[in-house]
Amino acid sequence: MKNVLAFGDSLTWGANAATGGRHSFEDRWPNVLAEQLKGQVRVFAEGLNGRTTVFDDYAIATERNGAKALPSLLGTHEPLDLVIIMLGTNDMRSHICGNAAGSAMGINRLINIVKTFSYKPDHQVPEILVVSPPLVEKGQDHLFNDVMAGAIELSAEYAMQYERVCIKEEVSFFNAAPVTRLDPVDGVHLDAKNTRALGKALAPSVKKILSL
Template sequence: MKSGLNSVLCFGDSNTWGYIPLVGGRYPVEQRWTSLLEQMLPDNWRVINEGLPGRTTGFHESIHNPHSGLGYFLPCLEKHQPDVVVIMLGTNDLQSHLELSAQDISLGAAQLVKQAQHFANHHNGKPTDIVLICPPPIYQVGFAATGFDGAEEKSKQFAEHFEQRAQELGCYYINAGEFVTSSPDEGVHWHQDQPAKFAQGLFEQIKHLFI
């Protein structure tokens, strides 16, 4: 990293990674919301895409599970030493076999915020800012037609619980559902016009962090 260059770490799942609904594969770099966000930031800021398909908050799993967010988050923070952390996880926690409530999932996301806060306390106050994002509601169709029993209703309950966790922890809170919608045909992922909407909405909410 060049001297004077600041970074935003975006820690998420397939919608951060850039998964294409119905088709599969990954959006080109320039179409991912993380890349679009970077274009809006001052020149001395870069955005790090740490999205992984299938990633959960991970509090309910072994830290050795490759998709455990909590298991990988600390090494990720140590590697990148970000100035700002954006966390958007919880959709994969809706899988039926995990048997988690919306509140449970919000508590899992809160564990990641706490880990980032703990890291900052021991690394010269970095990250200086933490943003907890509530994922948008999903639909139980297509990709989410099986293995997500009751998930649509749970996902609609996310906002109240995620916002409460952010208030308790004193971090920034953003509801992604205010800017984007999951595919009504596939259920979980974002169609091509959504990443740009999300990047713009997110930027408007947190642009003061980059002044």
């Protein structure tokens, strides 16, 4: 049995824009991924609403900086065979980062944390798969539109910037944009159909990385 850490934000947590709650367990992409691989992997879903790559957000009461959370989660779930990192949507907000290259630098830092973490002596450094986020759309929620101002155009730059980092760091890359479309309710989150689609689309890449 292979162990996989799915490290992300509300798209990994399974936020439901229509209800303000959470998608059912079987619809969230980490659980769909595990189901697709037929018991060959155990997926630890660590998604948190509002999480950024490496940036502090003082507008929210709880810690959202991914670089601060990742080491604890690596220690919590080791031994790990693969870490999937899917972050960046929250970075698009102008008061957080608002720059695709800046988010890519954040991803680079997270990759380095995984590579250099002090694992137990008999535990190997896990493989890494970086997933660039879906394309942001204009939604029906005016507050989200204002908070994410400029993100529609900005989100189109993320795949190129992330892939560049992945090539440099020699880790795997997956672009979520071609296989998902965000929920028009807010233009930021995935509906049940699309979060399931992401889990299914990731399965072949994960299977190849883990030689399943």
